Amino acid sequence: MKLRSIFFSFLFLFFVTVNPAFSSHTSKTTYDYLKTFSEVLDIVQKNYVETPEAKELIYGAIRGMLGALDPHSSFLTPDEFKELQIETKGKFGGVGIEITIKDGWISVVSPIEDTPAYKAGIKPGDKIIKINGKSTKNMTLMKAVKLIRGKKGTKVTLTIWREGFTESKDFEIVRDIISIKSVKTKILEPGYGYVRLTSFQENTTSDLQKALLEMEKGKPSLKGIILDLRNNPGGLLEQAVRVSDEFLDKGKIVSVKGRTKEQYMEFKAHKNKHPHSYPMVVLVNEGTASAAEIVAGALQDNHRALIIGKPTFGKGSVQTVLPLKDGSALRLTTALYYTPKDRCIQAKGIVPDLTLADIKVSQPEKKPPHFLREKDLERHLKALEEMKIEEGKKPKDFLINIGLQVLKKWEAFTQLQY
Template sequence: MKNRFSKSFIILGIGLILVLGIFAFVKTKTVYAQKGVSKFQYLEIFSDALDIIERKYVEPIDTKKLIQGAIKGMLNELDPHSNYMDEKSFENFKTEIKGEFGGLGITIGIKDKVLTIIAPIEDTPAYRAGLKAGDKIIKIDGKPTSNITIDEAVNKLRGTPGTSVTITILRSSMQKPFDVTIVREIIKVKTVKFMKKDDIGYLRLTQFNESASSELSEALDKLKKDGVKGLILDLRNNPGGLLDEAVNVASIFIQPGKTVVFTKERNEKNNMYLKSKNMSVSEYELPMVVLINGGSASASEIVSGALQDYKRAVIMGTTSFGKASVQTTFNLSDGSAIKLTTAKYYTPTGRSIQGVGIKPDVEVKSGEIVYKEDNMNIRESDLENHLIGDEEKKNITNNQISDNKTINDNITFSDLDKIDFDKDLQLKYAYDFLKGILIYGKKTN
């Protein structure tokens, strides 16, 4: 989502209409009537309604609050991603883009008119509390969330670090709703996490904020120096972010000058073709798997869609969220803003994934692998006085030298994350797939 904070959108206030005077108003309305447009007629109705409310409501009213409510109502009639942000919400929005904010650490949306978690952000209170993509938030601190807007929900969920909020969750796998009390923290989102197992590099991108492509480039540079020969890019539960950063991330893996995404506005004269840039780190030569799921949205779908269209990577996992629209932020004169859907985007081959998502090349359901030890089989090495081979001698010697050697000695971590290649079903598929490609590439004639 590209932010154009330099733009401004001035609200046509009721006072302005009154100042125009009867003659000017009638003249303007006549011009619009000739064009078959009744905009000013509706504004006159709005003015009448506002006047009645101000004069007749049982208690004094805040006119600004009414006008803000009217703007929210207008935007609610459009689509789930167009909304009004008051001054506080707008400041929160700008802070979140920079990758640090106070709250729980979840991305939320309205699905089937219910406040729904799109994805929890890793290493946050919400993630540690076990909240999942698809969970429905039906109450916040005991108050129902029916008819709540996204910004209203954000304001209720965020707050002073150290304070708590109780949310009531409805989960499809549970028979009854349940409460989760979470203590708010300053959310410092670590955008990129990486590690290496054998000769496979693993990169997890948690969101597309202002530092996404630079952090990813730095991680790739370290992995490249460490001699990786294949890459796994994990975009699971990545809710998206900035359009520019989606293009920058795709540019790391696609040769310069190729279309990453193109957007169509209502006026097709303003269509844009966003092409890959010449990034400092280029990894087009390495075999690659991209992992996605239902929590992969927006910018994640731009990247995975482009890599899929160019056959640059094998897309693996489950179908993504299906958001293919671009939002632009317009400043208003009082410090508030509106976030408006201004375009639809398409993958390089012209696919629209709005509402359908990116379908993986290899579908792998999420799951945890449970290993069952089979003690019934007897191997040659179990036989008494068996002939000891050369490799077995080496193994015996190595075990005598280091009894504390673990199965994960060949894994290096960038932080304290415990990413388990042997239990995460989708990740294991991706790893085994790349290992097979690398082995096949070494075949001799």
């Protein structure tokens, strides 16, 4: 089946045309409400203290309509739509953060590794209460994105409120070109590889294929790999399906279900020309979202990998970007996706096979940062049913060490789990 271009996080999109199945049948009640809207519009235009622009009034009304649905549906003006398209290429001027809206404020889901925001100390769960002194209360995501973005070398001040702060703190960050490399790899030890996916962009699968072939050429041959999806905010559905397919030779990957039969899609794995038959461990946490959850769910349900970490973000909804004639667009939640075992993880997330609670830590842990989850967002839909590795040295990351030990004792571990 031809892959339809679906939008999974506000960072990434493909274009789709409006399907007749998406259009609703307008009832008499709807017409009654439209009469009220028309009446209000007429009163405002005739009586407001200043002469209002019709476009701003209409755009504002559309924003309100989409904002009443769920946290991921929104209206994009022509300028905002253009800004959004820039990011699908994985290169733009900014500070490098994934943001969402919580309690009416712009909040950080995750900083992108090795970016100005990451280096400045911005943390998951941080609440951005001001951008260059401008309050973000009830600000749209795209307006916040536009304010944060800018030319390389220019500065932006983010006023942050963080759990544990006694008062807000200003972070002055110098913008840079954010060129996101979505695939990073290392050899942890002879025979054991590490692959980190930071997002799902247009070139993620092809970059992954090259990286895997390069690692597989080494001596000794690969005995197992760790796939790190922690703090991966998602991206393109097509890439999530292709990445899953890269590690699967058969079975279902994901299905997408909307209100109508026409919106149903199912994606299955194909036999690979270059199979990767070695064991896999997948690392996840609360910042693993959307398309990244599809990969984790597909590998878990097909018993292809052992999932280790913390329950994931829980964004199981599908957003379709629908361009409009005036250059604007709707970003509309049109469906929910389901794992191969027909699990809807909306507001639930993927529960790892081995959670951190199951792992005994010999040293005291610091209080973990507060991560936003899908279930924390207002109007979230309910379900229908930083690490560095030096070559030749032990990884300092605790979970990677756990994953490595699991790979080394794979047969014993999988007999217990499956």
